[in-house]
Amino acid sequence: MIRTLLLGLACLVLIPGLWADDSTDSLFTNPEPDSKADTTQKVSIDPFNGRSVTFFESLDVDGYYISGYRADNTEINTPVDALNFGFGSDVRLDRTTRAYASLYISYPTQNTSSTNLYNPYQPSINLNEVTSLNFSSILVKELFLDYSLGNAAIFRLGRQTATWGQGKIFNPGNLLDGIQNGVAAKVSTAVGPVNVTLVAIKNDSEYNISTGESFLSLANAMLAEYSAGVFSIGFSGFYNIGVGSKADGYIKTSLWGTDLFTEVLAEWGTAMNETTTGVAGFYHEFGEDTKWLKLETEWLVSGRGTTGTFASVANQNLGFSDQTLGIAASSEALSDISLKPSLAILHSFVDNSGQVILAFDSTALPHIDLSMALTRVYGASGSRYIVNNPDSQDRVWSVTVKASFNFDIKSTDGKS
Amino acid sequence: MKRILVLCGLLLASGAYADANTDILAKIDAQVSFMDSDFSTEIEMKETKPGEGVTERTIALFRRDSEEKYVMLLLKPESDKGKGYLKIGNNLWLYETVPTRRFTVTSAKDRFQNSNARNSDFTRSTFAEDYKIVATAHEKLGSFDTTVLSLEAIRDDITFAKTKLWVTADNLVRKKEDYSLSGQLLRTTAMPSYQEFKGRYIPKKVTIVDALLGKTLNGVFKNEVTEYSMGKLSTDPLPSIIFTQSYLEKNSQ
Numbered sequence: 001m002i003r004t005l006l007l008g009l010a011c012l013v014l015i016p017g018l019w020a021d022d023s024t025d026s027l028f029t030n031p032e033p034d035s036k037a038d039t040t041q042k043v044s045i046d047p048f049n050g051r052s053v054t055f056f057e058s059l060d061v062d063g064y065y066i067s068g069y070r071a072d073n074t075e076i077n078t079p080v081d082a083l084n085f086g087f088g089s090d091v092r093l094d095r096t097t098r099a100y101a102s103l104y105i106s107y108p109t110q111n112t113s114s115t116n117l118y119n120p121y122q123p124s125i126n127l128n129e130v131t132s133l134n135f136s137s138i139l140v141k142e143l144f145l146d147y148s149l150g151n152a153a154i155f156r157l158g159r160q161t162a163t164w165g166q167g168k169i170f171n172p173g174n175l176l177d178g179i180q181n182g183v184a185a186k187v188s189t190a191v192g193p194v195n196v197t198l199v200a201i202k203n204d205s206e207y208n209i210s211t212g213e214s215f216l217s218l219a220n221a222m223l224a225e226y227s228a229g230v231f232s233i234g235f236s237g238f239y240n241i242g243v244g245s246k247a248d249g250y251i252k253t254s255l256w257g258t259d260l261f262t263e264v265l266a267e268w269g270t271a272m273n274e275t276t277t278g279v280a281g282f283y284h285e286f287g288e289d290t291k292w293l294k295l296e297t298e299w300l301v302s303g304r305g306t307t308g309t310f311a312s313v314a315n316q317n318l319g320f321s322d323q324t325l326g327i328a329a330s331s332e333a334l335s336d337i338s339l340k341p342s343l344a345i346l347h348s349f350v351d352n353s354g355q356v357i358l359a360f361d362s363t364a365l366p367h368i369d370l371s372m373a374l375t376r377v378y379g380a381s382g383s384r385y386i387v388n389n390p391d392s393q394d395r396v397w398s399v400t401v402k403a404s405f406n407f408d409i410k411s412t413d414g415k416s
Numbered sequence: 417m418k419r420i421l422v423l424c425g426l427l428l429a430s431g432a433y434a435d436a437n438t439d440i441l442a443k444i445d446a447q448v449s450f451m452d453s454d455f456s457t458e459i460e461m462k463e464t465k466p467g468e469g470v471t472e473r474t475i476a477l478f479r480r481d482s483e484e485k486y487v488m489l490l491l492k493p494e495s496d497k498g499k500g501y502l503k504i505g506n507n508l509w510l511y512e513t514v515p516t517r518r519f520t521v522t523s524a525k526d527r528f529q530n531s532n533a534r535n536s537d538f539t540r541s542t543f544a545e546d547y548k549i550v551a552t553a554h555e556k557l558g559s560f561d562t563t564v565l566s567l568e569a570i571r572d573d574i575t576f577a578k579t580k581l582w583v584t585a586d587n588l589v590r591k592k593e594d595y596s597l598s599g600q601l602l603r604t605t606a607m608p609s610y611q612e613f614k615g616r617y618i619p620k621k622v623t624i625v626d627a628l629l630g631k632t633l634n635g636v637f638k639n640e641v642t643e644y645s646m647g648k649l650s651t652d653p654l655p656s657i658i659f660t661q662s663y664l665e666k667n668s669q
Contacts, residue, residue: 023604023625024591024604024605024606024623024625025557025558027558027606027608027623028557028558028559028560028590028591028606028608029558029559030558030559031558031559031560031608031609032608032609032620033609034588034609034610034611034612034617035609035611035612035620036611036612036613037611037612037613037618037649038611038647038649039613039649039650041647041648042456042648042649042650042652043456043457043458043476043477043478043648043650044476045456045478045654045655045658046667047476047489047491047667048497048498048667048669054669090669098666146665146666148666151655151657151658152655152657153657154657154660154662154663154665154666156662156665161517161518163519168521186662188657188660188661188662189657189660190655190656190657190659190660192656193483193656195504195659195660195661197662225504227483227484227485227504227505227506227507228505229505230505230506231505231506232504232505232506232507252506252507253506254506254573255573256571256572256573257571257572257573258572258573259506259521283521288577288596288597288602410669412494412669
């Protein structure tokens with residue numbers, strides 16, 4: 001009986017393989033002879049260089065429910081909804097000039113801010129909690145003009161997004177924090193094998209200028225990157241009269257199939273206290289065709305923060321005592337059923353606080369993203385991750401169930 | 417003394433064998449790489465997933481092999497237009513445009529746009545740097561007389577741990593089989609015909625048959641197949657600004 005069962009199972013596994021139509025042999029029986037290539041045409045380096053006008057629209061609807069307990073065992077349940085209607089245009093006059101606008105209307109209008117879960121140094125994320133039917137005025141996501149100076153340089157002027165730095169979990173090397181909500185001029189060029197980017201950011205709120213002398217809220221940054229063999233290196237700098245100076249350097253390589261990087265940031269000047277921050281990490285994918293584990297691990301040694309908060313401006317140098325471990329793992333093992341599990345762990349050794357998030361994300365249905373997350377925030381009262389709890393309701397145990405619907409559509413010169 | 421001489425002789429012979437091995441692979445690499453100039457081409461790709469239909473893509477590929485750089489920009493279909501890849505040394509970024517325009521770090525081992533091609537298929541050929549020959553044989557492949565080279569990767573970061581090449585006397589790879597470390601066949605690639613271009617050779621058409629992915633239709637397992645051809649070949653110098661993230665940002669849709 002067992003033999004019959006095993007034989008049946010073997011047939012089920014093997015027969016499709018035997019019948020598999022995976023042979024390429026027929027391609028070699030009478031192949032086209034080798035010949036000279038046609039060299040009359042070549043691919044354009046400016047494939048989208050004609051005059052064109054594109055309009056686009058998007059709709060994102062999120063609904064989620066967070067249930068959990070605060071440290072004092074108070075149960076807090078919060079339904080959350082958010083609706084964003086985005087629209088914009090992308091206009092190209094010729095190969096040199098392009099104007100891009102991405103705008104959106106948000107519902108509800110009032111937001112509560114929360115520390116970014118994965119990167120406390122980045123601008124806070126918003127958790128929408130108000131349910132009054134009151135739409136915001138039109139908000140600007142991106143609004144910029146591109147200009148190409150021949151093949152020598154590419155300029156981008158306006159409200160734009162950009163991120164520097166190597167860390168995927170901790171990213172102290174992102175010197176462009178202020179670009180998100182400001183206006184910036186960016187120019188990129190290549191000097192031999194070195195890619196160089198210069199950025200000037202105007203952001204009155206980020207750089208805390210209230211004197212009316214708006215030039216004081218202008219920050220300048222520069223990044224130079226170079227690859228030699230298996231190594232990539234980069235240096236960047238930042239200066240703002242109110243914030244101070246920053247200098248950053250990184251080196252990356254790949255050994256034994258593992259990406260490795262280390263990055264050091266030094267800050268000094270007006271608002272800085274000569275602090276140094278270092279981050280080192282590795283990324284490895286386990287599995288050959290299906291990556292059953294993708295693992296990112298990073299170690300942050302920071303003199304930047306204070307004992308109780310990840311303040312973006314340092315006022316106390318903690319030196320090497322301020323260490324944080326971050327682990328982010330995900331798997332493709334369940335991709336056949338469009339389910340992606342992930343685990344994130346952040347632990348601060350300075351006060352033994354941290355966060356653990358286990359999440360499952362399903363994209364089985366078109367346009368719909370279903371996810372569930374279990375979150376644990378731990379630490380003593382007043383410790384870093386308790387103070388910076390990403391949950392605005394300060395739950396230390398919580399379950400989040402979320403459903404998102406989104407669609408995008410665009411039309412170029414009348415063609416969708 | 418005799419034993420020492422024999423041992424020395426064996427060591428020298430094995431060194432010479434290793435050099436010969438590397439030499440063969442270096443010749444194969446030299447046929448399809450452009451170390452002394454830039455290289456650009458337009459790739460027409462057709463991906464057939466049984467029961468799901470056919471997806472067609474057009475991609476602009478710009479390569480600077482001497483600096484280990486490439487940029488791929490998707491020109492079609494409309495929904496993917498403006499997506500791109502930038503490779504500088506060991507760094508490979510995917511520039512996505514939907515839902516938000518952003519760069520993410522990706523791997524050369526990953527599938528290109530979920531097709532049966534891998535991102536590493538579009539770099540210069542590096543068999544001599546990545547593999548050692550563990551066995552050779554001679555085999556008739558249709559109308560071709562070929563040498564079959566069985567290779568094993570010498571590093572962990574190579575896309576395929578084992579691979580098998582069917583090579584003709586002109587050092588052109590006509591067929592390739594890629595295997596996992598455990599010996600599982602992952603895909604078969606056929607390049608029966610080449611076009612000669614500036615002293616190098618570019619496959620007229622590449623057919624990749626995925627050994628694992630596919631669907632059983634009417635009782636027969638049909639493999640996923642990706643075919644692509646390269647046209648608009650050029651070795652004209654490319655501006656360095658192409659190999660920057662800003663170039664992909666500028667061309668995003």
